[in-house]
Amino acid sequence: xxxxxxxxxxxLTRGISMISITLILIIWTVSTNLKWxxxxxxxxxxxxxxxxxxxxxxxxxxxxxxxxxxxxLYRLFLALILAFFTAVPLGMFCGISRYILAIFDPIIEFxxxxxxxxxxxxxxxxxxxxxxxxxxxxxxSAFAPLFISTVSSVQRVPQDRINGALSLGASKPxxxxxxxxxxxxxxxxxxxxxxxxxxxxxxVAAEMVAATSGIGWMVLDxxxxxxxxxxxxxxxxxxxIAILIDSxxxxxxxxxxxxxxxxx
Amino acid sequence: MYVSTSIKARSEIFNNRNPTLxxxxxxxxxxxxxxxxxxxxxxxxxxxxxxxxxxxxxxSGCGKSSLLNILAGFQKxxxxxxxxxxxxxxxxxxxxxxxxxxxxxxxxMTIEKNIEFGLKMKSISKSERKRLVSYYLNLVGLExxxxxxxxxxxxxxxxxxxxARTLATDPQAILMDEPFSALDxxxxxxxxxxLLELWKKTRKCIFFITHDVEEALLLxxxxxxxxxxxxxxxxxxxxxxxxxxxSVQKIKHxxxxxxxxxxxxxxxxGYSKANN
Numbered sequence: 001x002x003x004x005x006x007x008x009x010x011x012l013t014r015g016i017s018m019i020s021i022t023l024i025l026i027i028w029t030v031s032t033n034l035k036w037x038x039x040x041x042x043x044x045x046x047x048x049x050x051x052x053x054x055x056x057x058x059x060x061x062x063x064x065x066x067x068x069x070x071x072x073l074y075r076l077f078l079a080l081i082l083a084f085f086t087a088v089p090l091g092m093f094c095g096i097s098r099y100i101l102a103i104f105d106p107i108i109e110f111x112x113x114x115x116x117x118x119x120x121x122x123x124x125x126x127x128x129x130x131x132x133x134x135x136x137x138x139x140x141s142a143f144a145p146l147f148i149s150t151v152s153s154v155q156r157v158p159q160d161r162i163n164g165a166l167s168l169g170a171s172k173p174x175x176x177x178x179x180x181x182x183x184x185x186x187x188x189x190x191x192x193x194x195x196x197x198x199x200x201x202x203x204v205a206a207e208m209v210a211a212t213s214g215i216g217w218m219v220l221d222x223x224x225x226x227x228x229x230x231x232x233x234x235x236x237x238x239x240x241i242a243i244l245i246d247s248x249x250x251x252x253x254x255x256x257x258x259x260x261x262x263x264x
Numbered sequence: 265m266y267v268s269t270s271i272k273a274r275s276e277i278f279n280n281r282n283p284t285l286x287x288x289x290x291x292x293x294x295x296x297x298x299x300x301x302x303x304x305x306x307x308x309x310x311x312x313x314x315x316x317x318x319x320x321x322x323x324s325g326c327g328k329s330s331l332l333n334i335l336a337g338f339q340k341x342x343x344x345x346x347x348x349x350x351x352x353x354x355x356x357x358x359x360x361x362x363x364x365x366x367x368x369x370x371x372x373m374t375i376e377k378n379i380e381f382g383l384k385m386k387s388i389s390k391s392e393r394k395r396l397v398s399y400y401l402n403l404v405g406l407e408x409x410x411x412x413x414x415x416x417x418x419x420x421x422x423x424x425x426x427x428a429r430t431l432a433t434d435p436q437a438i439l440m441d442e443p444f445s446a447l448d449x450x451x452x453x454x455x456x457x458x459l460l461e462l463w464k465k466t467r468k469c470i471f472f473i474t475h476d477v478e479e480a481l482l483l484x485x486x487x488x489x490x491x492x493x494x495x496x497x498x499x500x501x502x503x504x505x506x507x508x509x510x511s512v513q514k515i516k517h518x519x520x521x522x523x524x525x526x527x528x529x530x531x532x533x534g535y536s537k538a539n540n
Contacts, residue, residue: 164368168382169358259371262415
């Protein structure tokens with residue numbers, strides 16, 4: 001049976017990944033507890049765990065840990081939602097008309113490769129030091145990948161599919177809404193995953209430059225006081241949150257787009 | 265030009281004509297810088313009758329699909345016009361349904377939703393849509409697959425769903441672009457029998473493109489043969505086999521079937537000889 005075989009393989013690869021993680025944890029525990037390394041460079045797992053408990057109990061610098069995390073996630077998701085509802089419609093229009101694309105393409109191609117921190121100073125100058133400039137920065141970094149994946153996906157919708165819908169009596173706006181949008185949705189969601197990755201990296205960088213809350217700020221601030229244990233808690237949390245968000249989207253893709261890659 | 269005399273003789277036997285549904289007037293199609301300046305389609309005049317089953321035969325690349333695209337309204341001819349019921353036909357419309365070579369179902373919609381799509385576009389009420397969808401599912405024998413997604417169906421079932429989707433919008437004519445060419449031999453034969461039954465029930469005008477001579481002989485009431493460089497219709501034949509009320513298997517064993525098959529193949533070959 002093929003499915004069982006695939007399932008076995010999947011369990012095997014999962015197992016190998018688990019072993020690899022466990023191995024790293026063991027090396028970390030052994031090397032730090034035997035004092036091979038200075039705890040400032042690499043704290044022991046126990047002290048990281050203690051720092052984690054301490055952060056949950058007392059928070060960091062007068063703000064609870066959950067507030068730090070929620071502040072970061074609020075900036076992230078506000079920017080992502082704004083980007084999603086602007087980049088996707090604009091990308092669709094640019095995908096169907098090369099003239100509209102000609103207007104926006106040069107602007108996006110110019111700012112896309114720029115490191116976000118290069119223009120962050122300008123955004124702070126224009127919008128102030130608070131959340132507005134951060135959300136604007138994150139919006140810009142999420143916008144490009146979403147826009148590009150939408151445009152290229154619209155351009156790849158089979159002409160026969162559009163013709164078929166037209167000869168079933170669909171008007172052009174209805175073709176856009178009922179045929180082109182659902183055809184592109186899987187690619188758009190993949191674009192969203194890329195956008196989340198880029199935005200997440202930018203978020204931490206932005207909080208490191210100018211902020212008084214957020215998980216990125218907590219890590220930077222703790223490093224000033226050589227609190228490696230807190231830095232480690234922050235990094236592990238950031239990684240965990242990123243994996244969690246990505247798996248939720250992947251699960252959604254798996255359930256919603258079961259037809260992808262199976263069309264003869 | 266090579267045209268079998270026996271085909272010409274047979275063509276003259278049938279002259280009882282139904283009212284004209286679709287008329288192609290002086291249709292030509294040119295692509296600049298391609299085909300050595302020869303037209304893809306050269307001054308094609310054709311009348312399709314309501315209730316007719318027309319098969320267009322021709323080798324690949326002779327312009328069959330271009331002609332279908334013009335009939336469907338997907339492509340504008342360089343000259344000439346298409347009239348449906350004496351009104352100009354300029355763009356795709358639910359009056360002219362199309363069944364594609366690839367099933368072309370919307371992959372994210374269940375079979376039911378696919379069939380319902382055209383009805384929704386016509387703003388038909390929900391209860392009426394439900395009734396029509398179950399009627400057409402039943403007609404093509406896909407009731408048990410209603411809630412499935414296209415990828416879960418076999419090739420033949422997908423093509424039946426595609427035909428049901430086209431029939432559901434109640435078009436006056438249905439254009440089919442080699443709809444069974446990607447199916448295996450047995451499924452293809454079943455689909456041919458099924459399509460004939462559907463045609464007898466609905467009496468829609470069907471314009472069926474194929475490169476399979478036997479398929480054209482089994483299905484068509486009228487058979488057209490196209491040649492390329494430039495694309496034009498060289499044979500227009502009323503198929504005498506369509507008069508017989510016999511099973512596909514029996515028709516295949518008739519002496520007349522084999523003679524016609526031979527004649528049509530020679531007619532198509534005439535094209536190759538002239539061009540090579």
